[in-house]
Amino acid sequence: MTIPSLRKASSSSSSSSSSSSSSPAAPWQVIALRYATKDLPPGHAVLDPDPHEGEARLDYYIWLCRNGDRTVLVDTGFAPEEGAARQRILLVHPVAALERIGVAPQDVTDVFITHLHYDHAGNLRHFPNATIHLQDAEMAYATGRCMCHARMRKPFAVEDVKTAVEMVYLDRVRFHEGDYTLLPGLTARLVGGHSQGLQILVVDGTTPLVIASDALHLRRYLTDGQIFPVFADYFRTVEGYRVLQELIEAGCEILPGHDPDVLTLYPRLDPDWEDAVVIRKVA
Template sequence: MMRKTIAALMAFASATMLSAVSQAQDIKLYAFSSGALTIGKGVLQNNAPMTPEIQVPVGFYVVRHPKGIVVFDTGNNDKIITDPSYWGEAFKALKPVNTPDIAIDAQLQKIGVKPDDVTYVVVSHLHLDHGGNVVKFPKSTIVVQKSEIQNAFWPEAGTGGPYVLGDFLPLRAPGADFPNAVKMLQLDGDRDLFGDGTVVVKRWVGHTPGSQMMTVRLKNKGMTILTGDNVYFRENVEKNLPPNIVLAYSPNGILTAYEWIRYMMATEKADFMTAHDPDAFKAMKKAPEFYD
């Protein structure tokens, strides 16, 4: 009986793995940028210099899966292209690129995708440079941690600065009986989006109370981890360099994210992609090129 049980479990595991590999054959991962910000590196990384300032990308990603399209993060709100005052003092402080070509619609057009084509919008967190365009996907399902929504509307002391209420306020419908204006998955943990292990949202409290990452299993590249702001630069993981404590809700959570990423790199030959590393982003394939 024990042998039969073990054999059955091995067969199930093998079938599951083969299914994931089969699905991964048709998955493509695209990298985009919603412009750039100009800041001192020390704003993001502990003990890094504040001068000279550096320009960092505002990266976001798209996954084409046989069962749907997933957008991971949505960049800066397109409103700043025509109305810099939308960000208030943050516009002067961050000096964002705000040319028309960085609009999310224009970016998605590079791969023939319109906002209405997107199945899921996964937001690593709702800061102004990650959740800016989340409401431009009214036909998609927004995937966010419930604790992130709560903190965005009612931020804990010291955490509210990077949120812009106008970015996500339209997600809430008027009236107590219909709290969501769009379809939403308010998570309290991980979620396998397509049920095959290829695209998995991972709750990881670090940068914010509801920050999350996402893993994508690709046939050729293998597992790729989209980190959001739990990792700013590749050297954070490679050299175990902590972020600026001001932007770290849970420093321990961020350090354990580094550790987990290193473990996945060692055991599964995984890779990871950040949103703001200028050198890493420069070396990436940019849409319409892709990883598979």
């Protein structure tokens, strides 16, 4: 099977994001940090099967975007206790991973939460100076009547959702409705599907980069007709794949959310550490 590169052969220099500034944005460095993995044999028996077990191997990432002025963390990983309860292998605490590349928790200026599932929205209390960016639809979904159904609430950790609500009351959350410019050179798009308020982040550049998170767990889903078996809305999930295809045609490169091959397709930040790779570098 041919695995798509998730980028168009001839990249475009134009960007679909809008900026409030007439001057070009400072380039963003983007680093992917793998903090955990799930590598169970197919058919592994668990007492309460999780649809995530359908894939034999998933890796878990957080992503860091920085340009000198701002340090944006895309997702915050899961809490160790939550990962252990779900039989995930924690390789390094997300905070420790950031510290290893020289980023202290208090240095993070913005936290972009793609969605509130347990593996993307834990550890929020560790970033005391960050503004947390979240879609209205995601908070409504994670705290509303859909959570009365066990199957729909399974990807969420109640402690993480409670923490997100607490952050609202501490004036730490900035809510968004639909697409918006996060910062010059960073554009958010509401996709939904996997979770009702799932948002992706487009990083400007000669070849714009799309941090797809769970809008695309594995790159092969764009070609093999499969979808990830956890979703809030099937139609919006497949429409999200169409949006990603359109972004590829526009010259973008797509970074999947849980694909192990991210670690082999991009160069290591540190030759001795396989779990940190440079997706975009700055001169």
